[in-house]
Amino acid sequence: MIVISLQMQRHIFVYVLLTFLYNNVRAGITSDSCINRVDSLLGIVTSLAPSNPTLAIEVCRAGIKLSEDCSDTLSLIEFKTLLGRSYTMTANYPVALKELFEAQNLARKIEDTSGEAFSIMSQGNVFFYHKLYTEAHAYYSKAIELAKTCGDSILIGSASHNYGLTFFNAFKNYDSAFYYLNKALNIFIAQGDSAKVLFTLYNIGSNYYDQAKYELAIKYIQEAIQSSGKYLGNAFYGDALITLGDIYSRQKNYPLSEKYMLKGLELAKQNNMLYYVEKGYYYLSNHYRRKGNFPKAYEFSSKALNLKDSLEKRDVANKIAILKIKYDLESKEQEIKLLTTEKSLAQEKLKKGKILQNITILVLVLVVIITILGIKQFRIQKRFNEKLQKQVYDKTHELSYALKRAEKSDELKSKFLQNMSHEVRTPLNAIHGFSELLSEQSDSSDAQKEFASNIIRNSNYLIELFDNITLISRLETNDYRFNFNQFNVYQFLDTLAEKFTYRSQEKHHGQVEFVFGTENVDVELLINNDYESLKIVLYNLLDNALKYTTSGTIIFKAQKFDNYLLFTVSDTGIGIPKEFHMQIFEKFRKFNLLDHKFNRGAGLGLPISKLITEKLGGEIWFDSIPGSGSNFFVKIPMNKA
Ligand code: ADP
Numbered sequence: 001m002i003v004i005s006l007q008m009q010r011h012i013f014v015y016v017l018l019t020f021l022y023n024n025v026r027a028g029i030t031s032d033s034c035i036n037r038v039d040s041l042l043g044i045v046t047s048l049a050p051s052n053p054t055l056a057i058e059v060c061r062a063g064i065k066l067s068e069d070c071s072d073t074l075s076l077i078e079f080k081t082l083l084g085r086s087y088t089m090t091a092n093y094p095v096a097l098k099e100l101f102e103a104q105n106l107a108r109k110i111e112d113t114s115g116e117a118f119s120i121m122s123q124g125n126v127f128f129y130h131k132l133y134t135e136a137h138a139y140y141s142k143a144i145e146l147a148k149t150c151g152d153s154i155l156i157g158s159a160s161h162n163y164g165l166t167f168f169n170a171f172k173n174y175d176s177a178f179y180y181l182n183k184a185l186n187i188f189i190a191q192g193d194s195a196k197v198l199f200t201l202y203n204i205g206s207n208y209y210d211q212a213k214y215e216l217a218i219k220y221i222q223e224a225i226q227s228s229g230k231y232l233g234n235a236f237y238g239d240a241l242i243t244l245g246d247i248y249s250r251q252k253n254y255p256l257s258e259k260y261m262l263k264g265l266e267l268a269k270q271n272n273m274l275y276y277v278e279k280g281y282y283y284l285s286n287h288y289r290r291k292g293n294f295p296k297a298y299e300f301s302s303k304a305l306n307l308k309d310s311l312e313k314r315d316v317a318n319k320i321a322i323l324k325i326k327y328d329l330e331s332k333e334q335e336i337k338l339l340t341t342e343k344s345l346a347q348e349k350l351k352k353g354k355i356l357q358n359i360t361i362l363v364l365v366l367v368v369i370i371t372i373l374g375i376k377q378f379r380i381q382k383r384f385n386e387k388l389q390k391q392v393y394d395k396t397h398e399l400s401y402a403l404k405r406a407e408k409s410d411e412l413k414s415k416f417l418q419n420m421s422h423e424v425r426t427p428l429n430a431i432h433g434f435s436e437l438l439s440e441q442s443d444s445s446d447a448q449k450e451f452a453s454n455i456i457r458n459s460n461y462l463i464e465l466f467d468n469i470t471l472i473s474r475l476e477t478n479d480y481r482f483n484f485n486q487f488n489v490y491q492f493l494d495t496l497a498e499k500f501t502y503r504s505q506e507k508h509h510g511q512v513e514f515v516f517g518t519e520n521v522d523v524e525l526l527i528n529n530d531y532e533s534l535k536i537v538l539y540n541l542l543d544n545a546l547k548y549t550t551s552g553t554i555i556f557k558a559q560k561f562d563n564y565l566l567f568t569v570s571d572t573g574i575g576i577p578k579e580f581h582m583q584i585f586e587k588f589r590k591f592n593l594l595d596h597k598f599n600r601g602a603g604l605g606l607p608i609s610k611l612i613t614e615k616l617g618g619e620i621w622f623d624s625i626p627g628s629g630s631n632f633f634v635k636i637p638m639n640k641a
Pocket of ligand 1: 540544545574575584590591601602603605606607630
C-alpha cells in the first residue's frame with residue numbers, strides 16, 4: 001500500500017493551486033473557464049476532505065476566491081460549506097461554524113435550498129463531534145426536511161445517515177438508528193457511491209457493537225474495511241480496526257485482536273484522532289488485562305486515563321465555546337427571522353396598499369361611469385321632459401280650444417233650444433187655447449169634447465216639456481234671473497201642499513195619502529230667498545213623488561233649524577235602483593223606461609232642481625230603497641246673502 005506523506009500532499013496541493021492561478025491569469029475569467037475550474041477544485045476538495053482536511057481547507061479558500069471572481073454564488077456556498085466541514089475535521093469548531101453559518105445565510109438569500117440543507121447538516125456535524133448529540137439531531141432533522149423539499153437525494157442520504165447516528169449516540173435508540181442508516185445505505189447503493197456505502201456499513205457495524213451483537217458487528221465492519229479501508233479514510237479505518245480488535249479480544253482471539261488494535265491505534269495517532277487513540281488505549285488495557293499482562297494493562301490504562309482527562313478538559317472548553325456560538329447563531333437567526341417578518345409585514349402592507357389603491361381606482365372608474373351614465377340619463381330625461389312638456393302644452397292648447405268650441409256649441413245648442421221652445425210654445429199656446437174654447441162650447445158633441453180634452457192634455461205636456469228645456473238652457477247659459485225677496489215661508493208651503501193634496505186626490509183617488517207637516521216653522525216666518533225658484537225645486541220633487549207612487553203615503557215636511565230650512569219629500573213609491581243613484585241628477589236620465597205607467601217626463605226635473613238649489617245657496621240629496629220608496633232632501637239658507 002502506498003501511503004502519501006503529509007509533506008507530499010502539501011506539494012501536490014501547491015502544484016494544483018499554482019496551475020489554477022496560472023490558468024486564471026492566462027485565460028482571463030470567462031464563464032466557461034470559471035465553470036471548469038470551479039468544478040475541478042470542488043472535485044479536489046471532495047476527495048481530499050476525508051483524508052486530509054488541512055489541505056482541503058487551503059483548496060477551499062482558493063475555491064472561495066475563484067467563485068467570488070466568477071460571481072458564482074452557488075459554488076461559493078458549496079466551498080464555504082466544505083471549508084466549514086474541513087475545519088470541523090480539524091477540530092477548529094468556531095471557525096467551522098462561522099463559515100457554515102455564512103454559507104447558510106447566502107443560500108437562504110438566493111433560495112438555494114439544497115445549499116442551505118447542506119450547510120445545516122454540516123453545522124449538525126460540529127455538534128456531533130462535540131458529542132452534543134441532541135443538538136446535532138435537531139440540525140439533521142431540519143436538513144432532511146429541507147433536502148426533501150428540493151428533492152436532493154444525495155443530501156437526504158447523508159443527512160439520514162447522520163440522523164441515524166444521533167439516534168444511536170444520543171438516545172441509544174438502536175432501531176431508529178438502524179432504520180435511518182439502512183435508508184441512507186439504500187440511497188448510497190442506488191447512487192453507486194462506494195465510499196459512502198462502506199462508511200454506512202461501518203456505522204451499522206458500530207451500532208451492532210454497541211448492542212453487543214458482535215457477530216453482526218464483525219460482518220458489517222469487515223465489509224466496510226475492504227480494500228484496506230481505502231474508501232473509509234484513515235481515521236475511521238483506524239477506529240474500525242480498534243473496534244474489531246476489541247471484539248476479537250472478547251472472543252479470546254488475542255493475536256488477531258492485538259494486531260488490529262495496534263494498527264488502528266497507529267492510524268488514529270497519525271490522523272490526530274485523539275478520541276480514537278484514547279479508545280485504543282482503553283481497549284488495549286482491557287485486552288492485556290484479559291491476557292493477564294497486568295503491567296501492560298496498567299500502562300495503557302494510565303495512558304487512556306491521562307488522555308481522557310485532557311480530552312475531557314478540552315471537551316468542556318469546546319462545549320462551552322460551541323454552545324456560546326450556538327447561542328449567538330440562534331440570536332442572529334432570531335434577528336433574521338424578525339427582519340424577515342418585518343419585511344413580509346411591509347410587503348403585506350404594500351400588498352394591502354396596492355389592493356386599496358386598485359379598489360380606489362375601481363371605485364373612481366365606477367363613479368366616472370355612473371356619472372357619465374347619469375349625465376346621459378339626465379340629458380335623455382331632459383329631452384323627454386321637454387318633449388312631454390311640449391306634448392302637454394299642445395294637448396292643453398288643443399283641449400282648451402276644443403273646450404271653447406264645446407262651450408260655444410253648448411251655448412249655441414242652448415240658444416237654439418231656447419229659440420225653438422219659444423217658437424214652438426207660441427203655436428202650442430194657440431192650440432191649447434182653442435182646444436179649451438172648443439171643449440167649453442155647449443153645442444159641441446161629447447166626442448168633440450173628448451178630443452178637445454185630449455189635445456189639451458198633450459199640449460200641456462208639450463208646454464211643460466218646452467218650459468223645462470227653456471229653463472235648463474237658461475240656467476246653463478246663466479241666462480236665468482233669480483229674484484231674492486222676503487216672503488212668508490209658511491204660506492208658501494201651505495199653498496204648495498194644498499195644490500198637491502188636490503192633485504194627489506185627483507190622480508190616485510185616495511190610494512195615496514198626502515201628508516204635510518212642519519217643525520219649528522212659524523206661520524209668520526219670513527225668509528229671504530227666491531220664491532219662484534224654490535217653488536220649481538219643491539214642485540219637481542212633489543211631482544215625482546206623485547208620479548212614481550201608486551199607493552201609500554207622500555209626506556211633505558219642512559223643518560227649521562238655526563239658519564236653514566230642510567224640506568223632505570218622502571214617498572212609498574217604486575224607489576230608485578242602486579246602480580242609478582250616481583246618475584240621478586244628470587240630464588235626460590230616466591230609470592223606469594220599461595214601465596209605461598211611469599214613462600212620462602223627459603228626465604229634466606231633478607237636474608233643474610239641483611242647479612237651482614245650488615244657486616239658492618243650498619244642497620239637494622236623496623236616499624231610496626227600490627220597491628219601498630224614496631226620500632228627497634233640500635236644504636236652503638233662510639237668508640241668502
Ligand atoms: P222625469 O221628468 O222623468 O221625472 P226627473 O229628472 O224628475 O225626470 O227624474 C229622473 C228620473 O228619476 C225619473 O225618470 C225616474 O226614473 C227617477 N225618479 C225621480 N224621482 C223619483 C221618485 N220619487 N221615485 C222613483 N223614481 C224617481
